[in-house]
Amino acid sequence: MKLTEHTRFSGCGAKLGPGVLDKALCGLSQPAYPGLVADFAGGEDAGVFRLAPGLALVQTVDFFPPIVDDPRLFGRIAAANALSDVYAMGGRPVTALALVCHPLKALGLEPLRAMLEGGLEALVEAGCALLGGHSVEDAEPKLGYAVTGLVDPDRAWRNNTLEPGCALLLTKPLGTGLVNMAVRAGLASPEAVEASQASMATLNRAAAEVLAAFPVKACTDVTGFGLAGHAAEMAAGPRCGVVLHADALPFLPGVAEYAAMGLVPEGTYRNREGRGHVLAGTAPEGLLDLVFDPQTSGGLLAAVPEAAAGDALAALRAAGVTAWAVGEAGGEPGSVRLA
Numbered sequence: 001m002k003l004t005e006h007t008r009f010s011g012c013g014a015k016l017g018p019g020v021l022d023k024a025l026c027g028l029s030q031p032a033y034p035g036l037v038a039d040f041a042g043g044e045d046a047g048v049f050r051l052a053p054g055l056a057l058v059q060t061v062d063f064f065p066p067i068v069d070d071p072r073l074f075g076r077i078a079a080a081n082a083l084s085d086v087y088a089m090g091g092r093p094v095t096a097l098a099l100v101c102h103p104l105k106a107l108g109l110e111p112l113r114a115m116l117e118g119g120l121e122a123l124v125e126a127g128c129a130l131l132g133g134h135s136v137e138d139a140e141p142k143l144g145y146a147v148t149g150l151v152d153p154d155r156a157w158r159n160n161t162l163e164p165g166c167a168l169l170l171t172k173p174l175g176t177g178l179v180n181m182a183v184r185a186g187l188a189s190p191e192a193v194e195a196s197q198a199s200m201a202t203l204n205r206a207a208a209e210v211l212a213a214f215p216v217k218a219c220t221d222v223t224g225f226g227l228a229g230h231a232a233e234m235a236a237g238p239r240c241g242v243v244l245h246a247d248a249l250p251f252l253p254g255v256a257e258y259a260a261m262g263l264v265p266e267g268t269y270r271n272r273e274g275r276g277h278v279l280a281g282t283a284p285e286g287l288l289d290l291v292f293d294p295q296t297s298g299g300l301l302a303a304v305p306e307a308a309a310g311d312a313l314a315a316l317r318a319a320g321v322t323a324w325a326v327g328e329a330g331g332e333p334g335s336v337r338l339a
């Protein structure tokens, strides 16, 4: 029985759209706790809470329905995706809790065991201890992790602290949502499937560890809101917007073709509706479905000063991390331009 036959949405494509989330969260306010460094109000990848001088918790939770049929691979992807929010803050993951929704009657126990094994494999690779979890019976399978990391709060990478003069580096190719739609339609090439699965299963650990040696000015990971949606979070800072170089964007094999065939996930439309305005008409229609494609377990999008960008790219590649310069800081704050 195929895992993905039990779900309407896949991976990060299952998220509520950014517009809906804005409306749900706006107006929520809490006391200004002395230790609170970053919470949901800033739309950060993870929250940050200071415990002592130079030491803060970085906490995040992500869970979603299967994006692949192999349960072990799905577990690995779910863990890699959840860990990624800690890496995107410059943190080191230390503990995790599993969140499980499982249709026991339809699927039986074996796929759940395999999912949890795959997830644990990724956590071990991250040096992150699995402390426990919570599991409920549900109509659709879902798996994810709440991950806690540690970070120096003064050195945590924020997503809205972009400075002029920075280059933007991306550490994974784009298009996992489109490839998944092509898989569901039976039209994906083996080459596209293999590249997409390998990318989703890769931890952002090496990328984050290499980047930590460089003066990172802002960082996020590219996930459910797509490259343009997460670039919009980076452009939301006070100093400048984001310019993406359309010709430099790395795509998984076949995705332009899948987009042209209309194999576009629903999440893309939610992203375009919620964040399309930031592009202010600068993107050709054909490219919109690519830059708003929801990514599952996507790469880091990091801003480093132009002068350090070449060295950072070389260091990433030397560590076996795929990496591309995809844009720069520029334009009005709040704007994302495709040039």
Ligand SMILES: Nc1ncnc2c1ncn2[C@@H]1O[C@H](COP(=O)(O)OP(=O)(O)OP(=O)(O)O)[C@@H](O)[C@H]1O
Pocket: 012, 015, 021, 025, 039, 040, 041, 042, 043, 044, 045, 046, 047, 061, 062, 085, 223, 224, 225
């Ligand atoms: N129900 C909620 N209550 C409070 N904050 C929320 C809730 N849902 C999302 N958030 C916050 O909204 C922001 C955006 O959430 P989102 O899940 O899109 O971020 P992400 O985890 O970086 O992305 P992804 O899930 O695609 O990896 C984060 O700061 C998150 O903590």
Ligand SMILES: [Mg+2]
Pocket: 061, 062
């Ligand atoms: Mg999330």
